[in-house]
Amino acid sequence: MRFLMPLTLLALSCTASANVEQSESKQWFNSINYAKIDSDYYSDDVYGLSTHYYFEEQQNSGVWDDYGYLDTDSNIGLNYFNSDGYSGKGIFGEGFYGNAFATFELPNIGDADNYSLGLGYLFADSLKVSVRMLDYEYSDTVYLFKAQYNHEINDTDYIGFTVETDDETESWDLSSRYFAHLYDDSYFAINVDYLDVGDDSVFNVLANYYFNKHVAVGIGSNDSDLVIEGKYFINDSYYFTANYTDNDNYDVYNLSFVAQF
Numbered sequence: 001m002r003f004l005m006p007l008t009l010l011a012l013s014c015t016a017s018a019n020v021e022q023s024e025s026k027q028w029f030n031s032i033n034y035a036k037i038d039s040d041y042y043s044d045d046v047y048g049l050s051t052h053y054y055f056e057e058q059q060n061s062g063v064w065d066d067y068g069y070l071d072t073d074s075n076i077g078l079n080y081f082n083s084d085g086y087s088g089k090g091i092f093g094e095g096f097y098g099n100a101f102a103t104f105e106l107p108n109i110g111d112a113d114n115y116s117l118g119l120g121y122l123f124a125d126s127l128k129v130s131v132r133m134l135d136y137e138y139s140d141t142v143y144l145f146k147a148q149y150n151h152e153i154n155d156t157d158y159i160g161f162t163v164e165t166d167d168e169t170e171s172w173d174l175s176s177r178y179f180a181h182l183y184d185d186s187y188f189a190i191n192v193d194y195l196d197v198g199d200d201s202v203f204n205v206l207a208n209y210y211f212n213k214h215v216a217v218g219i220g221s222n223d224s225d226l227v228i229e230g231k232y233f234i235n236d237s238y239y240f241t242a243n244y245t246d247n248d249n250y251d252v253y254n255l256s257f258v259a260q261f
Contacts, residue, residue, distance in 0.1 A: 024236065025057035026067070026260045039250035044084050052077040061179060062156050063187050063210050064236045065258070069150040069160030069177055070128055072096070099123070103132060113137035126150050143167040156181040171197040185212040191220075222247075237261060 033048035056073040060066060076093040092105040103118035114137055120130025128148040135141050146164040153159065157180045164173040175193040182188055187210040195202045206220030206227060218229035222245050229243035238259055245252040 025059045026236075027054045027057050028052070029054075029258065029260045031256050031258045033254065033256045035252060035254045037250055037252050046081060046083040048079065048081040050077065050079040060236075061158070062181055063189075063216070064213065064233050064239060064260075065231065065241075066179060066189065069158055069179075070122075070126070070148055072122060072125055072128075074101075096122070101130070103130065111137075120146075126152075153180075156187075171195075186210055218243075 029052045031048075031050050033046075033050070035046040035048075037044040037046065052075060054071075054073050054075040058067040058073070061068055071094060074093075074095045076091070078089070078091050080089045081087065088107070089109045090105070090107045091109055092103070094101055094103045099122045101120050101122065103116070103120070105116040106112075107114055107116075114135070116132055116134050118130050118132030120128060122128050126149060128146075130146050132144045132146065133141060134144065144164055144166055146162065148160065148162045150158055150160045159178045160176060162173070162175045165171060173193070173195050175191070177189065177191050179189045180187065188208070189210075190207040191205065193202075193204045195204075202223045204220070204222050206218055206229065208216050208218035208229065208231070210216040214233045216231040216233075218227075218231075220227040220229075225248065226246040227243060229241065231239060231241050233239040238257070241254075241256045241258070243254050245254075
């Protein structure tokens with residue numbers, strides 16, 4: 001195993017207070033990301049920046065990186081990445097008018113030949129359905145149909161499901177998230193995703209255990225490859241995430257810093 005959770009994080013967790021005041025709600029989420037892809041044949045460094053703003057305050061679910069399963073408020077985001085000399089800038093947004101909403105996305109700002117537009121409706125704050133058109137320059141126009149459902153088990157626990165397919169039902173993306181309060185400041189979350197495209201299918205799973213407000217560790221599988229993750233929360237506004245994926249032909253190291261206000 002090439003990646004180990006730094007012992008200093010566990011040491012810091014022992015000094016964290018067991019009783020932390022309820023954190024304030026957030027509206028603006030920002031991240032800086034660095035990833036290194038390393039194999040016997042090549043090595044690549046990937047840098048990324050993203051910012052995501054909600055027009056209404058978002059309340060966390062008990063941990064400082066979970067704000068519920070469904071987006072039900074208008075929001076807009078920008079992202080930038082640079083990899084091996086190639087860079088791109090994207091923008092996306094979602095606007096609500098009552099329970100109806102519309103979405104848009106430009107994967108590369110300045111390239112009007114590639115875009116996505118969508119319409120949808122939110123039922124009872126728990127069921128979100130939408131249709132999205134992808135119009136890319138070098139491929140046929142594709143329509144994607146998506147349904148998301150969130151079931152609130154109690155004040156903290158929930159389970160969410162998402163199903164998405166194209167207009168010819170040749171590809172399916174099925175995912176789910178379960179989030180639960182265990183005891184005191186300890187929580188558990190598991191994400192499962194199954195993608196089926198033609199003859200190819202990928203199954204991913206990642207489980208995270210939150211020891212307290214400040215430290216979480218996770219383990220999972222990315223298409224049968226080992227994934228290990230660690231999180232350290234300085235407070236409700238700043239935290240770090242590090243993960244390692246042991247792929248068959250290459251390794252991926254990833255480090256992110258998040259600032260949310």
